[in-house]
Amino acid sequence: MTLALELTGIRKSFDGVVALDGAVFAARTGEVHALLGENGAGKSSLMNVASGLYAPDAGHIAIGGLAVALAGPADARRHGVGMVHQHFKLVKPFTIAENILLANPRPHYRSGIQEIRAAIRAKAAELGFEIDPERRVDTLAVAEQQQVEIVKVLVGGAKILILDEPTAVLTDAEADRLLETVRQLARTGAAVVLVTHKLHEVKRYADAVTIMRGGRTVATLDPGKATAAELTELTVGQTAPLPVRADSGFGPTRLNVGGLRCARGDGQVTVADTTFYVRAGEIYGIAGVSGNGQAELAEALIGARVPLGGEIWIEGAGNVGSAPPVTRRAAGLAAIPADRYAYALAGPLSIADNFAVANVHSGHYGRAGLVDFAAMRREAADAVAAYDVQGVRSVRQKAALLSGGNAQKLVIAREFSRKPSVIVAQSPSRGLDARACAAVHERLLAARDRGAAVVLISEDLDEVLALSDRIGVMTRGRIAAEFTRPADRQAIGQAMVGHA
Amino acid sequence: MHDVRATALQDRSAVPPAPAGRRLGRLTLDIRQHLSPWKQAAFLAGSLAIGLAISVAILDVAGIAPGTLLGELETVFNADSLRAVLVRAAPLVLVGLGAGLAFRVGFWNLGLEGQMIFGGIAAAGVSIYGIGPESTRLVFMGMAAAVAGLLWVLLAAWLKMRFRVNEIIATLLLNYVAVYFLFHLLYGVWQDSKTAFPQSQQFRPFERLPELGLGVNSAVAIALAAVLLAGWVVHLSRAGFYMRFISANPGMAKVVGISTRAITIAVVAASGAVAGLAGFVNVSAQESRLTQSFFDGYLFSGVLIAFLSRNDPIVVAVVGFLIAVLFVTGQTLQVFYQIPFTMVQLIEAIIVIAVASSEFLIRHRIRWTR
Numbered sequence: 001m002t003l004a005l006e007l008t009g010i011r012k013s014f015d016g017v018v019a020l021d022g023a024v025f026a027a028r029t030g031e032v033h034a035l036l037g038e039n040g041a042g043k044s045s046l047m048n049v050a051s052g053l054y055a056p057d058a059g060h061i062a063i064g065g066l067a068v069a070l071a072g073p074a075d076a077r078r079h080g081v082g083m084v085h086q087h088f089k090l091v092k093p094f095t096i097a098e099n100i101l102l103a104n105p106r107p108h109y110r111s112g113i114q115e116i117r118a119a120i121r122a123k124a125a126e127l128g129f130e131i132d133p134e135r136r137v138d139t140l141a142v143a144e145q146q147q148v149e150i151v152k153v154l155v156g157g158a159k160i161l162i163l164d165e166p167t168a169v170l171t172d173a174e175a176d177r178l179l180e181t182v183r184q185l186a187r188t189g190a191a192v193v194l195v196t197h198k199l200h201e202v203k204r205y206a207d208a209v210t211i212m213r214g215g216r217t218v219a220t221l222d223p224g225k226a227t228a229a230e231l232t233e234l235t236v237g238q239t240a241p242l243p244v245r246a247d248s249g250f251g252p253t254r255l256n257v258g259g260l261r262c263a264r265g266d267g268q269v270t271v272a273d274t275t276f277y278v279r280a281g282e283i284y285g286i287a288g289v290s291g292n293g294q295a296e297l298a299e300a301l302i303g304a305r306v307p308l309g310g311e312i313w314i315e316g317a318g319n320v321g322s323a324p325p326v327t328r329r330a331a332g333l334a335a336i337p338a339d340r341y342a343y344a345l346a347g348p349l350s351i352a353d354n355f356a357v358a359n360v361h362s363g364h365y366g367r368a369g370l371v372d373f374a375a376m377r378r379e380a381a382d383a384v385a386a387y388d389v390q391g392v393r394s395v396r397q398k399a400a401l402l403s404g405g406n407a408q409k410l411v412i413a414r415e416f417s418r419k420p421s422v423i424v425a426q427s428p429s430r431g432l433d434a435r436a437c438a439a440v441h442e443r444l445l446a447a448r449d450r451g452a453a454v455v456l457i458s459e460d461l462d463e464v465l466a467l468s469d470r471i472g473v474m475t476r477g478r479i480a481a482e483f484t485r486p487a488d489r490q491a492i493g494q495a496m497v498g499h500a
Numbered sequence: 501m502h503d504v505r506a507t508a509l510q511d512r513s514a515v516p517p518a519p520a521g522r523r524l525g526r527l528t529l530d531i532r533q534h535l536s537p538w539k540q541a542a543f544l545a546g547s548l549a550i551g552l553a554i555s556v557a558i559l560d561v562a563g564i565a566p567g568t569l570l571g572e573l574e575t576v577f578n579a580d581s582l583r584a585v586l587v588r589a590a591p592l593v594l595v596g597l598g599a600g601l602a603f604r605v606g607f608w609n610l611g612l613e614g615q616m617i618f619g620g621i622a623a624a625g626v627s628i629y630g631i632g633p634e635s636t637r638l639v640f641m642g643m644a645a646a647v648a649g650l651l652w653v654l655l656a657a658w659l660k661m662r663f664r665v666n667e668i669i670a671t672l673l674l675n676y677v678a679v680y681f682l683f684h685l686l687y688g689v690w691q692d693s694k695t696a697f698p699q700s701q702q703f704r705p706f707e708r709l710p711e712l713g714l715g716v717n718s719a720v721a722i723a724l725a726a727v728l729l730a731g732w733v734v735h736l737s738r739a740g741f742y743m744r745f746i747s748a749n750p751g752m753a754k755v756v757g758i759s760t761r762a763i764t765i766a767v768v769a770a771s772g773a774v775a776g777l778a779g780f781v782n783v784s785a786q787e788s789r790l791t792q793s794f795f796d797g798y799l800f801s802g803v804l805i806a807f808l809s810r811n812d813p814i815v816v817a818v819v820g821f822l823i824a825v826l827f828v829t830g831q832t833l834q835v836f837y838q839i840p841f842t843m844v845q846l847i848e849a850i851i852v853i854a855v856a857s858s859e860f861l862i863r864h865r866i867r868w869t870r
Contacts, residue, residue: 341752369737370737
């Protein structure tokens with residue numbers, strides 16, 4: 001059988017960070033081919049190359065045995081490659097038919113939309129989807145939106161269907177139905193690529209599996225012939241010997257989270273009954289596959305999201321769950337959020353302003369009536385030097401001009417200038433190069449050694465393993481398992497992906 | 501032969517059509533990361549000059565030669581006209597301040613006129629019911645006006661916070677409520693019994709803002725005091741520092757421990773209070789009574805002044821003064837050269853567009869690429 005899609009030697013880097021390093025992938029017509037790997041392994045990047053969204057730095061793409069150079073997603077569509085992204089690309093106030101017309105343009109609206117409606121009905125009947133082309137997308141449930149995305153791609157004539165984490169947003173029953181449909185689709189002459197990090201889906205629905213780690217292809221094998229343990233090992237890699245660290249001994253409990261419940265913006269409860277504690281001088285790592293409630297947990301801890309229920313107890317402040325952030329910050333909480341420009345920096349304001357803002361309230365920069373801006377600039381300049389923030393010509397320049405790593409260093413400089421007793425860090429090294437990443441880790445360890453209680457929420461298992469004294473694995477809004485250093489990487493991997 | 505042409509046409513339709521005038525190159529827009537304050541000022545000055553040049557050209561066509569125009573402008577600065585300009589400037593500066601303060605915390609207060617109306621009503625009420633001794637009557641009137649304006653804007657703020665009613669709609673529509681309440685009073689219980697006009701009876705001498713000497717009315721002093729107070733809060737105080745964060749990134753401001761809610765409410769309240777004071781200044785210094793149109797046009801002017809001064813209280817004073825000069829000159833031109841009032845509004849609009857386009861040039865770089 002000829003290969004429907006073949007990718008060889010694909011390299012892609014973003015701003016010096018290598019995402020794909022000689023990745024290889026091949027899928028046949030008629031099969032469901034799973035692409036397995038941890039977050040950041042390069043799965044989505046590789047498929048974005050296949051669907052024409054990213055232009056690779058090096059490597060070859062062949063479709064149906066012919067070498068092609070894809071000029072963009074529209075070009076990939078012409079070659080029969082269609083991708084359903086993890087985050088749906090639908091225009092919410094438009095109807096289903098209009099959305100599909102948008103992706104598959106016709107020269108005339110009136111005749112085009114008729115044609116599209118007919119095509120939608122035909123495809124939906126074929127797949128067993130109940131889709132009314134006239135419904136507005138914002139009235140659809142998530143599973144229905146996904147069906148629309150799939151129909152959209154198929155109406156475009158796709159023979160190679162790429163689904164990026166399709167079941168992440170679905171319930172188990174919905175996921176099973178979808179994967180069943182997808183398998184049918186493959187049997188009737190399509191090649192389906194299923195990007196996932198869920199082992200059981202691979203075992204149950206895939207005909208072949210390619211495993212990626214760190215931007216490289218590790219193996220391609222038949223999931224029927226490999227055990228779950230083997231797949232896990234290939235996915236998370238060999239256990240690296242962890243550096244031995246002198247235990248400073250833990251102090252009293254500084255942060256106690258009990259039965260915490262939070263809902264996402266769309267009302268779905270993503271943190272359900274999360275319970276853990278962190279002691280002084282301890283780093284508590286929270287590992288897990290993204291989308292299991294970590295984002296909402298982090299927001300609740302730093303005060304950006306009011307929880308539905310439960311308790312966030314901080315030493316010296318009591319239960320601060322529904323109190324405004326100012327209360328917990330007064331009690332010594334430092335926040336290093338994942339989304340720096342949403343919760344940590346004001347881009348249009350100066351570096352000095354951004355550095356000083358957290359300490360103004362305490363009266364450190366003058367009285368309420370007269371702020372000492374000169375002191376702010378002086379101390380910001382000192383901090384920029386001490387924390388090695390690069391690319392600063394003047395502390396008066398806008399914070400938005402800093403690169404990701406340097407912006408993060410600025411955030412850490414500010415948060416640590418307050419000698420925090422509790423630190424909440426979410427993906428603190430995301431998007432940073434190796435050097436900046438090491439610097440951030442060093443700071444967190446130093447804070448721990450000073451006696452701070454640190455919560456480290458990260459999807460990067462290596463980061464969690466390297467820094468944490470204890471590790472909680474978060475799945476479906478709960479701490480499903482806890483491990484103590486030295487933790488078994490395989491066991492954690494199992495707890496993360498093997499669940500359910 | 502025929503077939504060949506058909507395929508050729510089809511081929512061309514498959515390729516996206518080349519942009520028109522491709523041979524000439526095209527304009528591309530880049531977003532500027534940074535522009536020095538001097539260059540920003542130069543862009544602003546340049547745009548303003550162009551706007552003024554267009555205005556002068558239009559007036560020239562309307563029959564007012566540039567030379568005469570210059571002469572008229574000069575006369576604005578003689579003592580008599582200057583007094584008129586300053587009295588005109590006081591309420592303008594106050595509404596400009598009211599708009600600018602609210603805009604600084606991202607609250608679009610378009611209810612400046614409603615707040616002015618209630619300011620005027622409260623001040624007139626103090627006068628009509630003779631509240632407080634004569635010596636402090638003016639102080640009472642001013643305070644009542646500020647409180648009334650404050651309460652009226654807080655109604656909209658409460659609607660926004662409690663029911664998520666868009667404050668643009670709420671403040672704007674509450675203006676109508678205020679207007680009709682004013683009419684209700686002026687055509688009813690507060691109607692002047694002597695003249696039977698829909699206006700309140702004239703204020704007594706001690707209820708009118710006095711001249712301070714040198715042709716400066718105390719209304720100007722009130723406006724200046726408000727400007728200095730707001731300037732101090734915005735530029736020097738802790739609250740002003742926090743306000744920058746609230747407008748730049750409200751989510752971050754909250755997480756970093758700023759009481760965004762309290763500061764926002766306080767600033768919005770101040771905005772309403774200042775607008776209420778503008779109403780007081782207008783009825784007490786200009787009209788000497790509550791009339792049915794003392795607020796007319798101040799919403800637009802207030803927003804305009806705030807926009808032109810980029811919500812900076814100190815600059816508001818300067819811009820407010822210049823707008824007053826424009827109004828007074830416009831009045832003279834209307835009277836002596838019979839140009840319509842719409843001409844004055846047109847010039848106002850041209851200058852706004854000129855400044856707005858300078859903003860665009862400051863943020864973007866236009867390049868010609870081939």
